[in-house]
Amino acid sequence: MDALRDQALGEGWRKLVADGVTATPVSLRRGPAVKVVDGPRTETVPREEWPARLEGLLAAATNVHLLAPDGDVHARRTKKGKWLVSRGKASSPTAPQQGHDRVRRHPLPADHPLFRATKISRDKERQVQHYIELLRPLQLWERERIRVVDAGCGKAYMSLALVAYGRENGTRVELVGLDSNAGVIETVRGVAETLGYDETSFEATTIADYDSSEPIDLLVSLHACDTATDDAIAAGVRFGAEAIVVAPCCHHELAAQIAQHEKDALLRHGLLLGRQADLVTDALRAAALEMLGYRVDVIEFVAAEHTAKNVMLRAERAPSQSRAARAAAEYRELRERFGVQPAIGRLLDLPVTAER
Ligand SMILES: C[S@@+](CC[C@H](N)C(=O)[O-])C[C@H]1O[C@@H](n2cnc3c(N)ncnc32)[C@H](O)[C@@H]1O
Numbered sequence: 231m232d233a234l235r236d237q238a239l240g241e242g243w244r245k246l247v248a249d250g251v252t253a254t255p256v257s258l259r260r261g262p263a264v265k266v267v268d269g270p271r272t273e274t275v276p277r278e279e280w281p282a283r284l285e286g287l288l289a290a291a292t293n294v295h296l297l298a299p300d301g302d303v304h305a306r307r308t309k310k311g312k313w314l315v316s317r318g319k320a321s322s323p324t325a326p327q328q329g330h331d332r333v334r335r336h337p338l339p340a341d342h343p344l345f346r347a348t349k350i351s352r353d354k355e356r357q358v359q360h361y362i363e364l365l366r367p368l369q370l371w372e373r374e375r376i377r378v379v380d381a382g383c384g385k386a387y388m389s390l391a392l393v394a395y396g397r398e399n400g401t402r403v404e405l406v407g408l409d410s411n412a413g414v415i416e417t418v419r420g421v422a423e424t425l426g427y428d429e430t431s432f433e434a435t436t437i438a439d440y441d442s443s444e445p446i447d448l449l450v451s452l453h454a455c456d457t458a459t460d461d462a463i464a465a466g467v468r469f470g471a472e473a474i475v476v477a478p479c480c481h482h483e484l485a486a487q488i489a490q491h492e493k494d495a496l497l498r499h500g501l502l503l504g505r506q507a508d509l510v511t512d513a514l515r516a517a518a519l520e521m522l523g524y525r526v527d528v529i530e531f532v533a534a535e536h537t538a539k540n541v542m543l544r545a546e547r548a549p550s551q552s553r554a555a556r557a558a559a560e561y562r563e564l565r566e567r568f569g570v571q572p573a574i575g576r577l578l579d580l581p582v583t584a585e586r
Contacts, residue, residue, distance in 0.1 A: 274400025
């Protein structure tokens with residue numbers, strides 16, 4: 231048994247299973263760790279805490295299996311408390327994949343319980359994986375705990391996927407989902423309960439009415455209708471979010487304002503006017519976030535063949551005076567060129583130099 235213990239404290243093993251609790255070495259950006267999965271609970275134990283944790287697991291276990299590329303070790307405790315240890319062929323000859331968060335093709339395994347619980351289509355599963363890939367570069371994942379608000383969460387399968395991804399990678403994602411539709415909130419609470427995600431909560435409220443006693447780290451909002459996306463961005467700023475990621479939905483507000491002005495070839499036709507208004511709205515939102523100290527990437531969220539609503543604004547706090555000044559000038563120029571007063575300006579109470 232001492233040899234098994236020594237091996238599990240060293241390098242090169244692939245998996246340890248102690249009475250159904252599995253432990254797997256992982257290499258996170260913040261250093262080596264061991265992922266421990268006990269039923270619905272997943273925990274990432276820093277490598278320096280692993281010896282004590284291993285002792286606890288072995289003390290409580292009756293059957294222990296250690297899987298390693300050079301051979302597996304099986305141990306069974308007899309009724310008299312004696313360990314019987316045997317060695318066998320390696321159940322998998324492959325070398326350990328410690329950098330699993332970098333080498334795996336998808337952020338979540340295809341058979342993750344999330345997909346069963348949310349009952350989403352294969353297409354949506356791919357979107358979920360892609361969504362995590364888009365959020366994965368955020369610095370926040372370096373932390374052990376992040377507080378995430380999903381504004382206009384609907385069934386929240388995307389943000390539940392962030393919880394799942396956090397559990398796989400050692401970041402506790404404390405998710406608060408908000409939606410004005412009480413029915414959908416009931417549904418998503420049930421899904422989160424099925425998954426055992428007790429670090430999540432859901433509130434039936436409008437985004438504007440939501441109040442948080444704690445700062446938030448990440449604000450996400452996917453396809454919240456019209457100016458609800460502006461409410462979401464404003465909530466992110468108000469609660470000091472390090473990152474704000476929104477994929478806007480329908481844009482009606484500016485189309486109506488632009489339509490009142492004289493039309494040129496770009497604005498004469500309703501369809502083109504609508505598309506211009508979408509671009510202007512999102513460009514103003516991006517500039518507004520830059521004015522407030524965020525670095526913003528405007529990226530494609532889902533492939534255009536799935537939905538026309540495929541723009542994503544991914545903003546991360548990274549204050550820069552020159553960027554803020556450039557953005558303020560662009561914001562003002564765009565506002566004047568199209569003669570619009572966007573919700574984002576009102577909600578964020580942008581400085582008069584930008585709002586005039
Ligand atoms: C198109 S659904 C998107 C749901 C989810 N984010 C997704 O991507 O699957 C928009 C959701 O936003 C909610 N919503 C719209 N305006 C809202 C507001 N001002 N406050 C809270 N929820 C809102 C709606 O009830 C709806 O569930």
